[in-house]
Amino acid sequence: MKVATAEEIRQLDLEAIETIGIPGIVLMENAGLQVVRVMNAHFPHLKTQKVLVVCGKGNNGGDGLVIARHLDNQGVDVRVTLLTEKTQLKGEAKINFDIAEKMNLPIVELTSNEQLPAFRNLLLQADIVVDAILGTGLNDAVKGFYKHIIESINKTHKPIIAVDIPSGLSADTGMVYGSCIKADVTVTFAIPKRGVILYPAADYVGNLEVVDIGIPKKLISSSRIKVHLVEYANVQGVFRKRMPNTHKGTYGHALVIAGSPGKSGAALMAGRSALRSGAGLVTLAIPENLRVPLEIPTLEVMTTSLPETPQGTVSLEAYDKILNLAQDKRVAAIGPGLSVHPSTVELVLRLIRTLEIPMVLDADAINAVAQNPEVLLEAKAPVVLTPHPGEMARLTPNIHVQNNRIPVAQETARKYNVFIALKGVRTIVAAPDGNVFINPTGNPGMATAGTGDVLTGIIAGLIAQNIIPVEAAKSGVFLHGLAGDLVVKDKGEYGLLAGDLIDAIPRAIKFIQDYC
Ligand SMILES: NC(=O)C1=CN([C@@H]2O[C@H](COP(=O)(O)OP(=O)(O)OC[C@H]3O[C@@H](n4cnc5c(N)ncnc54)[C@H](OP(=O)(O)O)[C@@H]3O)[C@@H](O)[C@H]2O)[C@H](O)CC1
Ligand SMILES: [K+]
Numbered sequence: 001m002k003v004a005t006a007e008e009i010r011q012l013d014l015e016a017i018e019t020i021g022i023p024g025i026v027l028m029e030n031a032g033l034q035v036v037r038v039m040n041a042h043f044p045h046l047k048t049q050k051v052l053v054v055c056g057k058g059n060n061g062g063d064g065l066v067i068a069r070h071l072d073n074q075g076v077d078v079r080v081t082l083l084t085e086k087t088q089l090k091g092e093a094k095i096n097f098d099i100a101e102k103m104n105l106p107i108v109e110l111t112s113n114e115q116l117p118a119f120r121n122l123l124l125q126a127d128i129v130v131d132a133i134l135g136t137g138l139n140d141a142v143k144g145f146y147k148h149i150i151e152s153i154n155k156t157h158k159p160i161i162a163v164d165i166p167s168g169l170s171a172d173t174g175m176v177y178g179s180c181i182k183a184d185v186t187v188t189f190a191i192p193k194r195g196v197i198l199y200p201a202a203d204y205v206g207n208l209e210v211v212d213i214g215i216p217k218k219l220i221s222s223s224r225i226k227v228h229l230v231e232y233a234n235v236q237g238v239f240r241k242r243m244p245n246t247h248k249g250t251y252g253h254a255l256v257i258a259g260s261p262g263k264s265g266a267a268l269m270a271g272r273s274a275l276r277s278g279a280g281l282v283t284l285a286i287p288e289n290l291r292v293p294l295e296i297p298t299l300e301v302m303t304t305s306l307p308e309t310p311q312g313t314v315s316l317e318a319y320d321k322i323l324n325l326a327q328d329k330r331v332a333a334i335g336p337g338l339s340v341h342p343s344t345v346e347l348v349l350r351l352i353r354t355l356e357i358p359m360v361l362d363a364d365a366i367n368a369v370a371q372n373p374e375v376l377l378e379a380k381a382p383v384v385l386t387p388h389p390g391e392m393a394r395l396t397p398n399i400h401v402q403n404n405r406i407p408v409a410q411e412t413a414r415k416y417n418v419f420i421a422l423k424g425v426r427t428i429v430a431a432p433d434g435n436v437f438i439n440p441t442g443n444p445g446m447a448t449a450g451t452g453d454v455l456t457g458i459i460a461g462l463i464a465q466n467i468i469p470v471e472a473a474k475s476g477v478f479l480h481g482l483a484g485d486l487v488v489k490d491k492g493e494y495g496l497l498a499g500d501l502i503d504a505i506p507r508a509i510k511f512i513q514d515y516c
Helices: 006-021 024-042 059-073 091-102 112-127 144-156 215-222 231-238 264-276 288-298 314-326 341-355 363-370 373-378 389-395 402-416 451-466 469-491 498-514
Strands: 048-053 077-081 106-109 128-132 160-163 187-191 207-211 227-229 253-257 281-287 302-307 331-334 360-361 383-385 419-422 428-430 436-438
Touching: 006 215, 006 389, 006 451, 024 059, 024 091, 024 128, 024 187, 048 059, 059 077, 059 091, 059 128, 059 160, 077 112, 091 106, 112 144, 112 160, 112 227, 128 144, 160 363, 187 451, 215 253, 231 469, 231 498, 253 264, 253 314, 253 341, 253 373, 253 451, 264 281, 264 288, 264 451, 264 498, 281 288, 281 314, 302 314, 314 341, 331 341, 331 451, 341 360, 341 373, 360 451, 363 389, 363 451, 373 402, 383 469, 389 419, 402 419, 402 436, 419 469, 419 498, 428 469, 451 469, 451 498, 469 498
Parallel strands: 048 077, 048 128, 077 106, 128 160, 160 187, 187 207, 227 436, 253 281, 253 331, 281 302, 331 360, 360 383, 383 419
Antiparallel strands: 419 428, 428 436
């Protein structure tokens, strides 16, 4: 499903109106009717409830007036507050105001702080509040009178239905700059806006309903919108049923270059995750000192030892051996627990320049890249990077990563011709062609040591099975989050270990396959 900015949805709206010829008033009517439909579904006793519709001066307010009219037609006790003088209304909002006025709907104009007590009184009498104050036209942080109105609504703790987006939420960034309605249900039109998907704004959305308002599907699919929300149907193709006449060679061999003293677990978890994700074979290439300790726990994962520095990290001398090891592998995962010893960093940079198989770079491999990001432009094979926000910030030191997750990932992927999985709540996968995929799975229980190593292994495991990097990153991130969700369903969030995720991978794959 595509996900839009305010400008992108305005463009779609405009094309529907001007190119296709669907009058704006029709779109507004559909929008209002859809909100009423959702309200009826959420509140079975709507007819016996008192609804207060709070309307701003733009088209979001116009939608509110349509909603009020249809609620009134259903016999609902509805009141409207208009947060502007009626003379300020324009276009479709004015048309709907005039209709509502002629229908004698109870409309109160409230425009100043002195009238706040009257507003609070109306709120007290209401059972449900419809927020039609501000939509995608928000152009600044909410302050002054609107801020008092929004805070009064939030304080009532009555069910709030937000029209299109909660008022005050930035449709583009997922940030909340001033006050924002904390909705129980948000009915968003045509396609979700970035702000209702991304955090922290997504916390204000409640249950999200995406409704059709009559913008032609073909307009949406042919639009230049490049940001997508990943859904089950988008990843099911990666986890197809296997053909009987296959063997472990069919599913590829992954090489994992990882580990240093005290961090053998990172290597092991990445390796096991690649196998759990379906790779036929996995070889862990680890510094010599880890070979014996890892011999017993590795079981199905094979190990091979590499020359090491005096500190026990993989040294530059391992270069030739790794080139040899890479000969029969389909992917190299590099980084978990590897260290940033200068010799190890030098090795990583050299491998990026020369390996001819796809690479998944994580943790210390990303820290190595941060010392010279231009090295990515020299890569001979596709590169997937899986940074957490701190690692991303090392790659892009001049931008605030968390406030700009989509543009940061998108621009870095373009600039360095790589695939990026920017981890965190709603992991962002960005491809060099500008496409971006927002991941909906996962939970805060996964904020624990080692889950990043598991993701690296999953993506490498999928690439080993000849899944192209963008699909491997997209479906790998989805699978990783889903495995976390399945664990949390059984055990709750607190005790989740990265190892639990690894064990849940097969169940998560089956869940995706069976989902309909
Ligand atoms: N295709 C669709 O999705 C459709 C969407 N519809 C609805 O229309 C809104 C967008 O309507 P728009 O008129 O562009 O904008 P808003 O209603 O969100 O509000 C804009 C007015 O609010 C003022 N404003 C902006 N920011 C603030 C602020 N921080 N504080 C106070 N006031 C603010 C602004 O006034 P200015 O004088 O400041 O410019 C605007 O007048 C969309 O969200 C949908 O709900 C259609 O109904 C159907 C098609
Ligand atoms: K709103």
